[in-house]
Amino acid sequence: MSQQTSNSPAQDALLRASIDRSLRHPVMFFFTSGAAWLAVSIVLGVIASAKVVSPNFLACSSWLNYGRVFPAHVNALVYGWGAQAAFGAIIWLMARLSRRACCAPGVILAAGHAWNLAVSLGVLGILSGHGTGMPWMEFPSFVWPALFLAYTAIVIWSLVQMRVRPGVSTYISQWFLAGATIWFPWVLLTAFALLHCLPGHPVMAAGINAWYKSALLLLFFAPVGMGTAYYLVPKVSGTPVQSYSLAKVGFWTLAVIAPWAGMQKLAGAPIPVWLPYVGAAATVLFALPAFAVAGNLLTTAFKAGSDTIAHSPTLRFTIAGLFGLVAFGLACVVLNLPESTLPLTQFTLSGYGFDLLGLYGFFTFVMFGAIYFIVPRVTLREWLSRRLITTHFILSVYGVGAIAFVALFGGLQQGIGQEQFSMPWENAADRAYPYAIATTIAWCFILFSNLFFFLHLTLMWLRLGRRSSHPTLLDGGHGGNPHGPEGDIDNAGPLHSH
Amino acid sequence: MSEPLNKPDLEDSINVAETHDRLVRQAAAAAREKSLGENGSQPIALWIFLPLAVVLLVAGLVLGAGSGYFSYGSTFREGYVRAKAPGEENSGPQPKPALAAYSAKGAKIFSAKCSGCHGSDAKGDGANYPALIGSEWVLGPTERFSMIVLNGLHGPTSTGKVFGAAGMPAQGGGMTPEDLAGILTYLRNNLGNSKGDVVTVDMAKAALDISGKRKSAGKQVDADELKAEHTKDLPGDKLDPATLVLPGNLAPAPAK
Amino acid sequence: MTFRTFLLGLAASFGIAWLSVVVVPFLKMRDLQPIVLKEDVDGKDGIYFPKRSGRVANGATVYAQNGCYLCHTQVVRPTYAGNDLFRADWGGLKDAGDRGDTRRETNAYDFQGEKFAQIGVTRQGPDLSNIGLRVENAYAKNVSPEAWLYAHLYNPRADVTRAKSNCPPYRFLFEEKKVLGNRSREALPFESPAGTEIVPSAEAKALVSYLLSLKKDDAPPASLNFAPVKKK
Numbered sequence: 001m002s003q004q005t006s007n008s009p010a011q012d013a014l015l016r017a018s019i020d021r022s023l024r025h026p027v028m029f030f031f032t033s034g035a036a037w038l039a040v041s042i043v044l045g046v047i048a049s050a051k052v053v054s055p056n057f058l059a060c061s062s063w064l065n066y067g068r069v070f071p072a073h074v075n076a077l078v079y080g081w082g083a084q085a086a087f088g089a090i091i092w093l094m095a096r097l098s099r100r101a102c103c104a105p106g107v108i109l110a111a112g113h114a115w116n117l118a119v120s121l122g123v124l125g126i127l128s129g130h131g132t133g134m135p136w137m138e139f140p141s142f143v144w145p146a147l148f149l150a151y152t153a154i155v156i157w158s159l160v161q162m163r164v165r166p167g168v169s170t171y172i173s174q175w176f177l178a179g180a181t182i183w184f185p186w187v188l189l190t191a192f193a194l195l196h197c198l199p200g201h202p203v204m205a206a207g208i209n210a211w212y213k214s215a216l217l218l219l220f221f222a223p224v225g226m227g228t229a230y231y232l233v234p235k236v237s238g239t240p241v242q243s244y245s246l247a248k249v250g251f252w253t254l255a256v257i258a259p260w261a262g263m264q265k266l267a268g269a270p271i272p273v274w275l276p277y278v279g280a281a282a283t284v285l286f287a288l289p290a291f292a293v294a295g296n297l298l299t300t301a302f303k304a305g306s307d308t309i310a311h312s313p314t315l316r317f318t319i320a321g322l323f324g325l326v327a328f329g330l331a332c333v334v335l336n337l338p339e340s341t342l343p344l345t346q347f348t349l350s351g352y353g354f355d356l357l358g359l360y361g362f363f364t365f366v367m368f369g370a371i372y373f374i375v376p377r378v379t380l381r382e383w384l385s386r387r388l389i390t391t392h393f394i395l396s397v398y399g400v401g402a403i404a405f406v407a408l409f410g411g412l413q414q415g416i417g418q419e420q421f422s423m424p425w426e427n428a429a430d431r432a433y434p435y436a437i438a439t440t441i442a443w444c445f446i447l448f449s450n451l452f453f454f455l456h457l458t459l460m461w462l463r464l465g466r467r468s469s470h471p472t473l474l475d476g477g478h479g480g481n482p483h484g485p486e487g488d489i490d491n492a493g494p495l496h497s498h
Numbered sequence: 499m500s501e502p503l504n505k506p507d508l509e510d511s512i513n514v515a516e517t518h519d520r521l522v523r524q525a526a527a528a529a530r531e532k533s534l535g536e537n538g539s540q541p542i543a544l545w546i547f548l549p550l551a552v553v554l555l556v557a558g559l560v561l562g563a564g565s566g567y568f569s570y571g572s573t574f575r576e577g578y579v580r581a582k583a584p585g586e587e588n589s590g591p592q593p594k595p596a597l598a599a600y601s602a603k604g605a606k607i608f609s610a611k612c613s614g615c616h617g618s619d620a621k622g623d624g625a626n627y628p629a630l631i632g633s634e635w636v637l638g639p640t641e642r643f644s645m646i647v648l649n650g651l652h653g654p655t656s657t658g659k660v661f662g663a664a665g666m667p668a669q670g671g672g673m674t675p676e677d678l679a680g681i682l683t684y685l686r687n688n689l690g691n692s693k694g695d696v697v698t699v700d701m702a703k704a705a706l707d708i709s710g711k712r713k714s715a716g717k718q719v720d721a722d723e724l725k726a727e728h729t730k731d732l733p734g735d736k737l738d739p740a741t742l743v744l745p746g747n748l749a750p751a752p753a754k
Numbered sequence: 755m756t757f758r759t760f761l762l763g764l765a766a767s768f769g770i771a772w773l774s775v776v777v778v779p780f781l782k783m784r785d786l787q788p789i790v791l792k793e794d795v796d797g798k799d800g801i802y803f804p805k806r807s808g809r810v811a812n813g814a815t816v817y818a819q820n821g822c823y824l825c826h827t828q829v830v831r832p833t834y835a836g837n838d839l840f841r842a843d844w845g846g847l848k849d850a851g852d853r854g855d856t857r858r859e860t861n862a863y864d865f866q867g868e869k870f871a872q873i874g875v876t877r878q879g880p881d882l883s884n885i886g887l888r889v890e891n892a893y894a895k896n897v898s899p900e901a902w903l904y905a906h907l908y909n910p911r912a913d914v915t916r917a918k919s920n921c922p923p924y925r926f927l928f929e930e931k932k933v934l935g936n937r938s939r940e941a942l943p944f945e946s947p948a949g950t951e952i953v954p955s956a957e958a959k960a961l962v963s964y965l966l967s968l969k970k971d972d973a974p975p976a977s978l979n980f981a982p983v984k985k986k
Contacts, residue, residue, distance in 0.1 A: 055923065
């Protein structure tokens with residue numbers, strides 16, 4: 001999209017900067033509290049994984065029982081980290097792409113606090129034994145209306161911005177993000193109404209819950225990640241999107257396919273028999289937009305040259321996320337074949353690994369890329385330490401790669417054991433054991449990486465970042481000197497002291 | 499501040515040096531951004547089509563494995579019949595020797611209907627309830643025995659003693675031929691009795707028939723009626739006690 | 755593409771799927787009619803309504819709150835969807851005495867009394883559709899079924915046959931009570947400080963009552979009976 005503006009580049013930059021500054025409070029809040037929830041979730045994840053390996057670990061407390069810690073971990077990851085990172089990206093990207101400053105940052109910030117409060121109450125509710133027992137919806141039922149209201153107060157402004165944007169051309173990211181912001185409440189309200197408000201059949205309730213979980217992954221986190229990636233890669237690499245028509249095809253295939261997915265989790269359960277097949281087929285077909293987006297953006301990025309990729313934290317993380325998207329698409333195909341792999345993997349670690357591949361391997365990495373891009377613009381400070389970023393990157397990639405591999409391959413192993421009906425049950429459990437150990441270790445790696453990240457982000461939030469006009473680049477950018485060829489240009493100015 | 503430079507295409511408010519200063523201070527990051535360029539209109543590369551085609555193919559196969567689309571009536575596949583476990587034999591109820599199968603059925607009836615009065619060892623209590631072990635009427639002709647079980651008994655038993663004025667209440671209500679055959683066989687072959695024969699379901703059906711056709715149908719039998727009219731074995735083919743039958747309905751097990 | 759076209763396209767693409775896969779099945783399944791049994795076809799008259807004894811609602815809540823569904827499933831899949839029916843004691847009992855082989859698939863009438871069928875997430879532990887049958891017939895040899903389940907919940911690895919179990923201990927479902935006179939009948943055979951015994955709390959009792967009610971091997975009506983026809 002060419003800059004359709006009569007502004008000179010300088011005025012344009014000032015406009016963009018003012019948009020950034022208008023959003024600084026809500027965006028920094030979402031990213032920082034999101035990162036805090038990410039750390040909390042990973043700690044809970046480490047505890048949960050450790051309990052699979054050694055069930056008597058921390059068995060003293062009812063709050064740390066596996067059946068409570070694991071749902072708390074998942075829900076904190078989804079609603080505490082995932083949703084808030086998405087909100088930060090959505091409001092910033094929509095504002096920039098609509099070229100309008102945010103008019104109600106205070107409202108968004110308050111709603112963000114409300115969201116956090118609701119999620120905290122929800123996680124505490126699960127840990128104290130008041131979970132609802134519905135996967136990915138374990139928050140006690142009073143939390144959902146609060147989440148919905150907070151959500152509306154956060155994103156309505158972005159949709160308004162898009163509606164009243166000057167000019168008619170729209171960039172592909174806006175379609176993805178607008179789609180996500182409309183799909184999410186529709187899905188949330190459906191699940192809340194049909195599972196908590198209206199009486200229904202118990203097995204169909206389980207089916208709708210499975211649909212909700214898939215819809216969150218494929219119709220909220222996936223499009224937000226895709227839209228963000230479509231912005232970051234061309235922006236940072238300077239090359240235009242390889243094939244814009246493929247991008248539009250990717251969006252509409254996602255829109256048409258993803259709402260059908262989810263019921264394959266209930267294959268074999270007494271719901272209308274074709275629902276799991278349609279769900280499996282739709283999940284397999286999700287690989288279409290996944291490969292389309294990843295292929296499009298990876299070719300775009302590699303055109304920019306490996307130097308740019310190596311030096312930019314944003315690009316590194318986003319490209320790692322795109323590879324995660326490819327892996328996720330592959331998993332969609334491989335895990336959901338009803339005659340062969342679906343009966344094997346239906347009730348194994350594979351489900352967890354699949355969710356993590358989408359949530360962490362793709363979405364979270366793209367969000368990290370977005371955070372490394374957005375935060376300096378919003379705080380007027382550059383990242384403090386190349387090493388912190390590099391450590392974050394390497395440990396995360398190793399950790400997530402290990403979890404994905406372990407959970408997918410280990411899940412197949414576990415499933416093969418489960419289906420061997422003439423062997424005693426201990427066989428299946430034994431097969432999964434080594435993968436449980438590996439998962440715990442991988443989560444520990446990720447925990448360390450995110451502690452570095454959270455520390456770094458908090459320092460930025462506290463405005464302790466580098467005052468410089470040169471970005472923090474990795475791997476010897478600027479000839480190894482982060483202060484740039486002319487030396488550091490202190491962006492606070494010689495006469496300023498704040 | 500340096501002097502404003504006069505540039506015709508700049509607004510008055512834009513002072514280049516001041517702008518540069520502001521840019522560096524406030525918009526450094528935004529200023530150095532590249533713009534989202536013209537969108538590429540490269541044709542979609544051929545190598546992308548291959549995985550997309552494979553995905554479409556796989557999804558088609560998945561859909562093909564299902565059936566009954568958009569019909570909400572059935573929660574199971576059309577024409578589904580449970581498959582046999584690979585390598586496993588017929589997993590129906592395991593056939594047992596007739597004596598054991600009939601006795602197993604009779605044991606349940608005994609503990610439900612008989613042991614309450616006659617005792618769990620069927621030896622009675624000497625005063626109110628007669629012993630069934632070693633009893634002439636239990637071990638004798640089966641028609642006589644069946645009449646007592648179905649209709650109850652009034653008056654003296656085979657030993658001549660009277661056990662209680664009311665006698666034994668009828669036990670035939672709701673009894674199926676399998677139940678009757680089971681209890682008769684059980685009492686004749688367990689707990690100390692060992693007659694060695696099986697009262698079959700057909701014989702029990704005949705007993706129910708005879709019991710219904712009694713002159714005083716509906717009333718208890720007594721020793722006189724038994725001696726006069728029910729002195730034979732029940733009609734029906736004898737069954738070798740070792741024959742294999744299915745425990746549920748006591749039917750002969752199908753030949754392998 | 756204008757914003758309005760976009761919204762219409764979104765509503766259409768999402769709406770059709772939403773209606774087909776979520777709303778219509780939801781409405782149809784909540785109106786599921788009980789099956790009327792007929793003598794000549796099903797062997798008896800009446801209505802097919804699998805009864806469940808025990809405190810189903812309370813126990814199901816404890817089950818949900820403590821995450822049992824994360825490691826245990828409650829679905830016996832038909833043979834085209836999995837090998838569950840080939841196990842000797844998951845869908846019922848392979849040899850249930852008189853009734854013979856009572857194993858069957860889970861059907862839509864199996865979750866009466868529950869708001870949310872706990873189909874389950876993974877199978878770290880075995881399927882629980884017929885756990886009531888298994889405990890009564892196979893596990894609880896010298897103790898009552900309730901006692902076996904209490905002991906399993908308190909310390910799953912105490913039973914030597916379960917030494918490798920991953921099941922977490924649910925000690926918080928039990929209480930230490932002072933022994934007044936004789937030990938109570940429900941006391942668990944585990945060590946506790948002198949003068950006290952370990953007894954199940956109300957939650958443990960509800961959960962165990964719910965688990966023992968899980969017996970889904972009743973004879974299904976002819977329309978749900980998928981057993982291969984025996985050739986006589």
